[in-house]
Amino acid sequence: MNEDELADRLETGGHRPGADGATRQPGDDLAELLRDAATWAEPESGGADALLAAIRAERGEDVGLWPVRTGEPSPWSAAYGRAEAVDGARSGAYREAGFIDGVRRRAAHRSADRAGATQAAPGRPSLWRWPAAAAAAALVLVVGAAGLLAVQDGNHERGPEGEAFDIAGTEMAPDASAVATVDAKPAGVAIVLDVHGLPPAAPGTYYQAWVEGGAGKVTVGSFHMRGGDGWIYLWSGVEAARYPMLQVTLEHEGDGEQASDDVVLVGSIDS
């Protein structure tokens, strides 16, 4: 196989399982990797800052980046508190699932539109186009829903375990609400936020979750909600008994690591 043949093999996607008569050839492993969501996954935002904070902490320098105080876990622990907004596919699926769903859905809608436009004869009332497009769109929705169920089933998804607390929207987000399920694990406190009615963060902004107590405020992760309502997985390295209040703030990229005053959700997570 020469380079041109490899390029062709990669471009056509190589051997696909189940293809009649197809045999595996050199380059098929690479084509498979190009289809793998792992090849396109994006690291967590703020990872470089978290690394810098960890390096400074190891060198005994003033961290500065993280709002933690003496006696609390290291900045590394705080930095490692991570959030994952899982766009419908829930835990275990790659974030790229949202991307795949989105582009396929848009492409299917466009195809349906094109099919409708092709079938509508000149002069025929445009109303005739709608049943075909609507049927195609309905099919997309049914297939999409079935796919989502299959994904959830494949992940053996269960609801979060732990004690549940109601989290209320503030004046900044009066229609928002959440249920926080708190579960103490060996590695820390797992917090699952089931969020409803919180609008997607605008480009350049994001939501950040914090736990707060008498010793200060510690971040437990960030998310954006641009995929719609869903579960947010947070980790806290500090105990809920000492940091009993959960807040979600709206943050602007580049504004530093301190919490803004724009609180959108707030509530207690300690019984």
Next chain:
Amino acid sequence: MWPDDADLVAGFAAGDDLAVKAIYERFARPVLTVGMSALGRRDLADEVVQTTMLKAWRAAGTFDRTRDLAPWIYAIARRVAIDIHRREARAAVPTEIGDEVTVEPLSFSRTWEAWEVRSAVERLPADERDVVRLAHLGGLTHREIADELGVPIGTVKSRSARAHRRLAAMLGHLVEVTK
């Protein structure tokens, strides 16, 4: 900013902010891909990224700066992934037999291919990378990609052809292509 990798590693070892961020920007994605390929879980893959970067910083002072940087980072990432794999395997069995558990060794060739493919994808021009991503990850046709990106289908076809020729050139060593 960094004339060569030796200077970059020197800055990294010294904890220079820009050097640390440069290393992270350059290698976090391939390391994440290795982590996901090896462990299959996003949360563990994130741990691979952060732990690998921290271990690399700790070891940067002793790194032989005449060597290539990428294989060195890859080796650390793979070692970290193996350690996490073992930890998770132990956690999944009763403690009384935990010491006896054997762990399936991660395929070196598979994780190396994953690293190389991700690194190659990252070296593509952004417009070509978008086309490759939509075609392979999104499963879209050229027509659908053209609609998605708002460009003529001819542009998509030419970008796709260029991108896959670049990928073949960068990845040919993995499949022993002939020139």
